[in-house]
Amino acid sequence: MARKTSLKDIANKVGVSTSLVSYVLNNKDKENRVGKETADKIRKAAKELNYFPNLNARSLKTNISHTIGLIVADISNPFFSSLARTIEDEAYARNYTVIFGSSDENNDKFIKVLDFLSTRQVDGFIVASPEESRETVLGLKESNVPLVLIDRYFSDIVVNTVMVDNFKASFEATNHLLNKGHKRIGAIVYESTLLHYQDRCNGYLEAMKQAGIVDGTQFLAKVNHQSLQTEIQEAVQKLIFEDKVTAIYFSTNTIATEGLKQIKNVGKKIQEEIDVVAFDENLIFQFLDVHVPFVSQPIKKMGQEAVRILIDQIENKDQGIINVLLKATLETKEKLQKVN
Amino acid sequence: MARKTSLKDIANKVGVSTSLVSYVLNNKDKENRVGKETADKIRKAAKELNYFPNLNARSLKTNISHTIGLIVADISNPFFSSLARTIEDEAYARNYTVIFGSSDENNDKFIKVLDFLSTRQVDGFIVASPEESRETVLGLKESNVPLVLIDRYFSDIVVNTVMVDNFKASFEATNHLLNKGHKRIGAIVYESTLLHYQDRCNGYLEAMKQAGIVDGTQFLAKVNHQSLQTEIQEAVQKLIFEDKVTAIYFSTNTIATEGLKQIKNVGKKIQEEIDVVAFDENLIFQFLDVHVPFVSQPIKKMGQEAVRILIDQIENKDQGIINVLLKATLETKEKLQKVN
DNA sequence: TACTTTTGCTTAAACGTTAAAGCAAAATGG
DNA sequence: CCATTTTGCTTTAACGTTTAAGCAAAAGTA
Structure with a gap:
């Protein structure tokens, strides 16, 4: 696999330092007094060389990976795959990707997945916590990683939740x-x-x-x-x-x-x-x-709220602990007919 | 979020250089002539400090992210979520995580997801390519990223595939x-x-x-x-x-x-x-x-084969282009009764 | 003209890792 | 006992970014 083009490649091509390239491609050229012509040249070169930033490197420097970890009981369960889908959409819209793992309602597997994802430097977790996972969730909360519990909760753990009544x-x-x-x-x-x-x-x-x-x-x-x-x-x-x-x-x-x-x-x-x-x-x-x-169940709303809360937390638009309790409505024949 | 412990933290605690720590924690202490006692001390300190490697940093250095990108039409479709599940299991077993995206059978969205995941430095892709994506897949193939097409294929693009007949x-x-x-x-x-x-x-x-x-x-x-x-x-x-x-x-x-x-x-x-x-x-x-x-359809087998082929490719146990054609079997009443 | 300010850039350091290369001290060999 | 090898470690550079700090030249001011 051929090496991808880096800031340095662009810098060399244009004949400037990598810093300038970084400023320009992050649209910080104005604040950093980059000349209009140079900026244009850099943008042009970036296009030509088909540049994509290396998010690992950026994440290393900035400590933000723009990745969220989703852990559910089983991604092949329709409820969770629908949830995953709305979470995906919402995350993508906010420029985040999602890595997922299934816990199989098993705390050991849950811990394994958590470690796996921590290692990938996810910025935060959306978690449907499995059976027997109280201690694990408590530990997670105490580690201060942004966290939203979804679908499941613990009455004595104060943490962001998105639940249905x-x-x-x-x-x-x-x-x-x-x-x-x-x-x-x-x-x-x-x-x-x-x-x-x-x-x-x-x-x-x-x-x-x-x-x-x-x-x-x-x-x-x-x-x-x-x-x-x-x-x-x-x-x-x-x-x-x-x-x-x-x-x-x-x-x-x-x-x-x-x-x-x-x-x-x-x-x-x-x-x-x-x-x-x-x-x-x-x-x-x-x-x-x-x-x-x-x-x-308002699956779409659940996913959206969870992502919103998590990303706000990650990006420090912090509003303290948020607990969303959504209403699940009984759909009866009479009700459906009214709609049609 | 408190900073995670790094190799340097362990090195400082034990009083050695980060290299030694790296060697030991990657179990390369023998080849690199690290003293038994020091190695033990390092391992102990790593435990105590609850060390987890930063895979972004490692990936930056080694160019291997141990992450695979999965792109399907819609993760909430039961076929694809089942597929995702077997891919997840197989990937985890091989120490890989999976990032996913849905294309909605739309080439533009497909390209967007691809760019998104490329940017995250995935090591390879498992892709159920959507409508009108011939050119995109061709481009992907030509970029030499390890790639496995699953469920869908193009007769004139020579690339790894896992299909059903x-x-x-x-x-x-x-x-x-x-x-x-x-x-x-x-x-x-x-x-x-x-x-x-x-x-x-x-x-x-x-x-x-x-x-x-x-x-x-x-x-x-x-x-x-x-x-x-x-x-x-x-x-x-x-x-x-x-x-x-x-x-x-x-x-x-x-x-x-x-x-x-x-x-x-x-x-x-x-x-x-x-x-x-x-x-x-x-x-x-x-x-x-x-x-x-x-x-x-042999969904489990499909997922397993796709991951196997992809990871072999990524890790250069390369065996050229592989095309797996699996048999989908007709399940009739008679057949089911024979089983029971 | 002589100064201050602005403009347009570069340098340097850092993030956490890996790994080649180097180097002293200890152990071995003849 | 001196030369060689082995052992146990450190140094250094690099991966691709970001960003603070620095610096010379141009422009503005008085």
Whole structure:
């Protein structure tokens, strides 16, 4: 691979010092009293030699790499890849690139990715922190690297966050079912230490409690991330046949997918026999003969806010700790029809 | 953000020169005759000071950034995000990070992303080149940056590629329908200059031709990427009601999703009334009451091969131009049942 | 004319690394 | 015991930038 052209190459060609070239190409020629003619010659030569600055060198000198690190649970998960996309767009627009890594909900992998990216001198991190990562995030925060937590948070770590109001959305989703007259409403949630998942769980429980119908924990199934498929299979069967629920709330995308499959598998008609509501949009909803109400997350807004906060922090337009709490809205059939 | 510890900090602490520290931490202490005790002291100090090398500085010196650039059409598209994931895993395992960008099937954006990543001194590119990007890819190739094209190719540009045999897979998919006795088989493909899409189209046409039943072009609907939804709507209606096809081949993931929706919308039963086959797996297949045969792409293998070829090239284990053609297999109901 | 100011440039040092070259002291060999 | 080799380290320069400081010539002022 041929060596790229450097400031020095341009300087030699024009017959000036590299400093002048640097000033001109950074559009600081006016402040630094570079002659108009020389400036033009330099710009022309830069074009001719197809010059691109070496950002590593610049970063070494300026300590700003214009790169942000994005760590999510799994980039191939549609929620995170959509998030990644909006983060990419926003970052590019601000002249930043993004390096990414997946943690697989595993703190050790998370640490590995963090080290990997630190080594690349990223200017800051946008992080969806995995299970068991409290200490790691705390350490990260204490290292004073600009940091924004997205999607997940820790109640006792004061740091920038961009979150969705999971509790409220869950509460509303459950209420939707309650309002339709259901009393025996099941819920399937992740067995997880992650607070945002617990919020979803608590939103459901609170709605049930306020409705005063029954102790919600009775109809609550917690499933494990690893053995999702079999556990959801069991959960759906238990809820339907033992607990005789008439509706189920699925608290995540993946749970909804598997859960709906199971309802079909056990021979029940979705919505007619077992009413449902889900957290997160899902392509498959379009293929059910009925409309599944779902909690829609403002992914684009989340990504934009996260990048904005992070870059402001990096560039010292610092405004202290910022916590953005976005509203996730329940999309029902009625609501959609109103739009059309 | 507190300054990170550098080689110099360690050198000062131990009381030696930075060179020694560099040798030791790069495990070149033996070759460079560093005393055992000093080496131990250096390693200890590095631990204590929580040293991480500055890869920008190293890269500046060595001209190797251990970063690869990944450019796809859209990272939020499930095919590409899955690909990104396997590329990430493979790259990390080889001590490389990946920076990504989406081209949106647009050559100008593609060029912008390329420049952006070049500037970051990536060691090489894995690229799913967008529409109208022949000249750009040619230029990239001529710049001698290590490069692997993935998913898409140009017949007249000799460069590393990792492809799937689209023609053959399409041919087999169409034959599957022919073997079931269908004669009037429609196909919906992208109107595109991208050869891999054309290959899919040609695979269909060739199968139809060999079957000698009818001129396939008659049942071929080309749809535009931009106005997908409406065009597929029209295409499906035309194929079913005017051309009286009894089966349809969907040549991409997105086309299949929209196409299947339309079949339902016009009141036809999938498979019973209109038989189908699709290119690429799709979550929604699980939600149809019938099994949709589909062409399964070896995404993991694609990512692994691309990274392997690229890094070998970067590290000069150069083996000339490599073209990998992977087989995409038709997954039918019968086949799946054999596995279980 | 003799000064100050402005203009247009160069020099030099630094960022954190790597690695070739150099150099003294200790160890070895005959 | 002197010459050679080995050992253990340092010095130096370089990668491509940025930027403060410096300096001579031209222009302005009085």
